[in-house]
Each structure stands twice: as C-alpha cells, then as structure tokens.
Amino acid sequence: ATLIGALREEAWSRGRLCSRVRAGKAEPGAKFADYFEFSEPLAKLPSHRILALFRGEKEEVLTLELVSDRAAPDRGEPSAFERQIANRFKIADRGRPGDRWLIDTVRLAWRTRILVHIESDLRLRLWQAAEDVAVQVFAGNLRDLLLASPAGARPTMGLDPGYRTGVKVAVITGTGQVATTTTIYPHEPQRRWDESIAQLARLAREHRVELIAIGNGTASRETDRLGAELIRLHPELGLTKVVVSEAGASVYSASAFASQELPGLDVSLRGAVSIARRLQDPLAELVKIDPQSIGVGQYQHDLGEHKLSRALDAVVEDCVNAVGVDVNTASTPLLSRVSGIGEGLARCIVSYREAHGPFGTRAVLKKVPRLGPKAFELSAGFLRIRNGDDPVDASGVHPEAYPVVRRILAATKSQLERLIGDTSVLRQLEPEAFTDAVFGIPTVTDILRELEKPGRDPRPAFKTANFREGV
Structure with a gap:
C-alpha cells in the first residue's frame, strides 16, 4: 500500500x-x-x-x-x-x-x-x-x-421580452400584488413600436410605476432599447429601467406554487410578474424556484446532483436567515427556508395567518399547530414582526435574549421605543455589564448592535447605473 x-x-x-x-x-x-x-x-x-x-x-x-x-x-x-x-x-x-x-x-x-x-x-x-x-x-x-440589492416596495413594471410571441408586461404594486397585465408587440414581425411605447406610458401613468424590470433573455437588448425610448419620450414619469436575470422564470411560471399564487393569470404572463418581483426583492422571489433552475454555473449539470443540491440548499437557508423574514408577509417557500421550519410547518403558519390575521408578537407563533418549543427556539430569531406590539420583535434578537434587553433598559432608565436606534446611548454601554451564565460578551455585543439598527438588512443599498445608449 x-x-x-x-x-x-x-x-x-x-x-x-x-x-x-x-x-x-x-x-x-x-x-x-x-x-x-x-x-x-x-x-x-x-x-x-x-x-x-x-x-x-x-x-x-x-x-x-x-x-x-x-x-x-x-x-x-x-x-x-x-x-x-x-x-x-x-x-x-x-x-x-x-x-x-x-x-x-x-x-x-x-x-x-x-x-x-x-x-x-x-x-x-x-x-x-x-x-x-x-x-x-x-x-x-x-x-x-x-443577496442582490432589493429595490424595495416600489410599483414596478416587469417586461418579459420576446419576438413573435410579444413582450409580456406585468405591473405590480409596491407590495408585489399584480395590478394589471398585457402583451405588446414592438419587435419583429409585428413592429408596433410606437403603439407599444404609448401603451407602456399609459400603464406607468395609471399605476404610478417607478421601476421597469427587463428580463435578460431573448430580445432583451431590443426591449431595453424600448424602455430607453419610453424614458426619453416621457421624462415626466420619472422611470428607471433595470435589466434583471430571468433564469428560472419559466420554471416558476409552470410550477404548482405559481398556479396557487397566481391562479387567474396565464402561464405566459407569470414570468413577467416574477421578473418584476425579483427587482423588488430578489431573495423573496428566487426562493420559490429550485436553486438548480436559477442557472448558477456553466457545468452545473455535470456535477453530482445530490452534492450540488445540498450545497445550494444550504446557501439559500443561510441567506434567508441572514436577512430575516417578515412572518406577516412571507410566502410559504420563503418561510420553509427558515431554520427549524420546513414546508409543512410553513403552510401551517400561512394558514394560521390567513385565519387569524397578522401576528402581533412572536409569542403568538406558539399557537400555530405543529410549531413546538424546539421549532420556535430554532426559528424565532429569524422571524420578524414589523409594526407589531413589541418593537424588539422586528429585530434579530431572539426571544430568549429579551431579559438582556430588559436589563439594558433598566440600566439606561429608558423606554424601549426611545432606546432602539439611539446609537449615542447604546455605544457607551459596556457589554460586560449585561452578561450572565447564559449570554456572554459576544452575544450581548450582537444584541447592542441589533438595537442600534433593528432588523438591519445585510444586503447592499439599491443603486442603478445609467449607460450611454448606442455604445
């Protein structure tokens, strides 16, 4: 040997x-x-x-x-x-x-x-x-x-480019709801260019659209030129166009979840909705698609499927947990990627939310069927409740660490609403003063940092670049 x-x-x-x-x-x-x-x-x-x-x-x-x-x-x-x-x-x-x-x-x-x-x-x-x-x-x-920059809750128009079958158009509200859909034919063979621009301008004006998301597939370059012409002819609309990856959009369009989420919408138009939502929040939209269908590498289909799938699933879960999930608006696929919550439990959370309304506090999550103490322990720190009854529920502080927050409040003689975001006070505190047998200096340091910017998003700020046309 x-x-x-x-x-x-x-x-x-x-x-x-x-x-x-x-x-x-x-x-x-x-x-x-x-x-x-x-x-x-x-x-x-x-x-x-x-x-x-x-x-x-x-x-x-x-x-x-x-x-x-x-x-x-x-x-x-x-x-x-x-x-x-x-x-x-x-x-x-x-x-x-x-x-x-x-x-x-x-x-x-x-x-x-x-x-x-x-x-x-x-x-x-x-x-x-x-x-x-x-x-x-x-x-x-x-x-x-x-972890691409999210554009946020801004009315967006999604364009799924195409030649013969036309460009599919979907306008969504700031919350991602579908406002309207249509199909335009600016390219070969119909070449209804001016009519298409007029139609897009009318939709943008009616729905106060701020962003145009253009898929990067077939006819993307020509459709991008259409968007540039729309912006040039109608500067009063204040539109900004962004080309986004449409990888996996067709997979989503034909999926069972898309049929459940957009039941009255034609399959061919669902791709435009997905493209628009990807600009608003790439993470929330892409988790609806099998990671291997997103197209992450040239030779991905040559690799061992199980090994690649396990690695990509771990990345999705890490990203979802790093950003956090608003439990009152998250979809079932997004919730299912949170640590400690699988697909079945995610469906239970959504069903409870639909039956009883938005969650007021994290503690209410314990009433969800099948969500036991262990699942709550694993997931609670990643589930956010924005504008709820307890401001700390909107942060990444785990409920188990709330006693530390109370000790910080007692030491600063401050109200929670005033303390959150007050950098001048929080940065003067020594983490050693709030440690105990359970929570050491690293954990307390993280809690103080989270109170400075509760629910902070690790993703970069959304920015767009204006390229010179014709180059």
Missing part, C-alpha cells in the same frame, strides 16, 4: 492530462476547439478546464490520456515507475536465471494492473477536486444572486 501510494503521488506530481480531437469530430465539436491539442500538468489544472475536458470526452469529441515524464521513451525500456518497483523489492539483472523473469513480471504488473488502477484513481481525484471547487463557485454565484 505504501508503494502504491508513492507511485500514485509521483504520477500526480509528474503527470499531465493530454487531449486530442477524435477523427471526424472537429466540426461538430468546435466548442471544444481549445482542447483539440492540449496538455497541462495534473496539479495545475483549474476546475473549469477539468470539467470541460471530461465533458468533451463524454460527448465523444475528445480523447483524454494521462501522460508522465517518467514514462519509458521506448516501450522496450523499463519506465522510472518500473525501476522504482524493482528497487523496492531488490529486483535487478544480476545474471541469475530468474532475474529476467522477475523484471518482466514487474513490467507486466505495472503496465496491465498498477498503471490502470492509478490512472483510474487520478481521474477520480481530478474530478472530485474540480467538483468541490465548482460547487463552491456555484454556491457563491447563488449567494450573490440571492
């Missing part, structure tokens, strides 16, 4: 992965042209290149081969690996009758057994290394999408 391990590491450090195009595959496999004559050390191959090479082999465009600079220049000569094996067992040609047979046995063992096994191990090692890095990259891409 020690010898095999040494041979394997030597093959890894001195080996190269070479690829060449298969006969007759140059034209159909043109997307792999960079790898038609390719060679790079195994230890230096980046993950995206490994994935591309293996995909080319899988599609029968490339032939891959592991090559070592320690291989024998002539097949009749022993390689450095064979000499290493022979030295390990003190095999050498000393003129004895059996020496030649032992040397041939080493050669046969290396070339027909050991080399095949080591090459298989190295290919697996390459794949696992590439997969691990790719999963991290894809998880990072998803995190960036989920």
